[in-house]
Amino acid sequence: MAHSHNDHSSHDHVWAADLTRNQGLVLAALAHADTPLSAYQLLDTLRGDGLRAPLQVYRALDKLVERGLAHRLESLNAFVACADEHCRRKGLIAFAICNACGKVDEFADAVIEECLGDWAGVKGFKVERTTMEIRGKCAQCVQAV
Amino acid sequence: MAHSHNDHSSHDHVWAADLTRNQGLVLAALAHADTPLSAYQLLDTLRGDGLRAPLQVYRALDKLVERGLAHRLESLNAFVACADEHCRRKGLIAFAICNACGKVDEFADAVIEECLGDWAGVKGFKVERTTMEIRGKCAQCVQAV
DNA sequence: TTGGTCATGTAATAACATTACAAAAAATCG
DNA sequence: CGATTTTTTGTAATGTTATTACATGACCAA
Ligand SMILES: [Zn+2]
Ligand SMILES: [Zn+2]
Ligand SMILES: [Zn+2]
Ligand SMILES: [Zn+2]
Numbered sequence: 001m002a003h004s005h006n007d008h009s010s011h012d013h014v015w016a017a018d019l020t021r022n023q024g025l026v027l028a029a030l031a032h033a034d035t036p037l038s039a040y041q042l043l044d045t046l047r048g049d050g051l052r053a054p055l056q057v058y059r060a061l062d063k064l065v066e067r068g069l070a071h072r073l074e075s076l077n078a079f080v081a082c083a084d085e086h087c088r089r090k091g092l093i094a095f096a097i098c099n100a101c102g103k104v105d106e107f108a109d110a111v112i113e114e115c116l117g118d119w120a121g122v123k124g125f126k127v128e129r130t131t132m133e134i135r136g137k138c139a140q141c142v143q144a145v
Numbered sequence: 146m147a148h149s150h151n152d153h154s155s156h157d158h159v160w161a162a163d164l165t166r167n168q169g170l171v172l173a174a175l176a177h178a179d180t181p182l183s184a185y186q187l188l189d190t191l192r193g194d195g196l197r198a199p200l201q202v203y204r205a206l207d208k209l210v211e212r213g214l215a216h217r218l219e220s221l222n223a224f225v226a227c228a229d230e231h232c233r234r235k236g237l238i239a240f241a242i243c244n245a246c247g248k249v250d251e252f253a254d255a256v257i258e259e260c261l262g263d264w265a266g267v268k269g270f271k272v273e274r275t276t277m278e279i280r281g282k283c284a285q286c287v288q289a290v
Numbered sequence: 291t292t293g294g295t296c297a298t299g300t301a302a303t304a305a306c307a308t309t310a311c312a313a314a315a316a317a318t319c320g
Numbered sequence: 321c322g323a324t325t326t327t328t329t330g331t332a333a334t335g336t337t338a339t340t341a342c343a344t345g346a347c348c349a350a
Contacts, residue, residue, distance in 0.1 A: 020297065039337070053300060058338065074219040075276050077306095077337060096270050109264065115256045116279065123250070124284030125241050131220050133276040134261065139269030165328065185305070198331060203307065222306060222337095291350100298345070306337065314329070320322095 025049050026060040027081060030070055035102035036078035073097065073104070075133045080104050092116065094132040100141035170194050171205040172226060175215055180247035181223035218242065218249070220278045225249050237261065239277040245286035 019027065029045050030037060037045070039057045051057060061079055064070035068088040070079050073095060080095075083106040087093055090108040097104050112132070120127050164172065174190050175182060182190070184202045196202060206224055209215035213233040215224050218240060225240075228251040232238055235253040242249050257277070265272050 022298080054338070055300085055340095056298075059297080074278070096265075096268070098270075099273065105268070105270070107264070109260055112257050112260045115254055115260070119252070119254065120241075120279075120281075123241070124287060125243075125250070125279070126282040126287050127279055128244065128281040130280070131276060131278040133219070134265075134270070134272055135275070136265075136273040137271040142269060142271050167329075183306075199307070200309095200331085201329075204328080293350085294348085296345105296347080299343080300341105302339105302341085304337100304339065306335105308333105308335070310331105310333085312330085314327105316325100316327070318323100318325070320324100 020060075020063075022051065022056055022060040023063055025051065026057060027064055027069055030064075030079060030081035033080075036073050036076055036080045036097075036104055038076075038078045042079070071095070071106070073133060074131050075135060080106070082106070084108070092130050092132065094134065096134045096136070096138070098138035098141055099135055100137050100144075103138055105138070165205070165208075167196065167201055167205040168208055170196065171202060172209055172214055175209075175224060175226035178225075181218050181221050181225045181242075181249055183221075183223045187224070216240070216251070218278060219276050220280065225251070227251070229253070237275050237277065239279060241279045241281070241283070243283035243286055244280055245282050245289075248283055250283070 043057045092113040188202045237258040
């Protein structure tokens, strides 16, 4: 791979060892943001690191999402770093997105997943992927009147 | 309103009486489709009826979605007519979308909604709107090998 | 060395959605 | 009724998100 292993020295986390340079840059940008970022926001953020075209970002995002290191929020057309290193061992993931401050809370719920499994069993539907996004106001923003 | 009350004679359903012409056209197009349609697909479909610009479709969709007569599928950037005349009396709505044939099954699940309410209660999150979209294969397409 | 696979770079284009402004139609009210 | 206000419509331009097509370079293995 094209990964040169000398670009990540300033990062807080140990990235999956085999990320390419572009993937590492995108994941780092997502991890340091406190709200979701669109592909074009990522591109702007990373122009200083040599990224120039949307496709470079989209390709990196595809891989990161595929590996569960990042998630796409369909209702925002934006992306977040995975906030839970165990989320791949869990099943369905849900996101609570604050419409006021933009912060996202990632969580898993076994009961919801079970409900879904029941429904799918009855209907004969084969679930491949589930999007669950709750929009509203986080506790902090509710208090802030 | 601009509704002239003479355009809907051929429809199978009784539309909400106060739809405007554009809203009626868009809802009829969605209702007659057997898969979700994007705004631009709707526009193409309705060019013969005089629609020319994306905004005409988007405006109609906004109203229809606001009133619960149509739903937006975030993971497809597309829209469907509401398949359940009582869906506005229920709470959370989920959509099972077949990746093979494109058909969408709209359903409500009280247990999932309750889980969500519990989670929101604990977290102090004020839920405004929930998107739940299950992607996979419908029974028919699973069988079709 | 050669061929295969994966990642990258670049340009162009497609698909989805909104802003801004003007005009027409409908509802409201004295 | 006519005057006012609100809603809907029409149109153009623009902004945002995502993909296609094609060429190149890096790595690996036969
Ligand atoms: Zn995660
Ligand atoms: Zn908030
Ligand atoms: Zn519905
Ligand atoms: Zn199907």
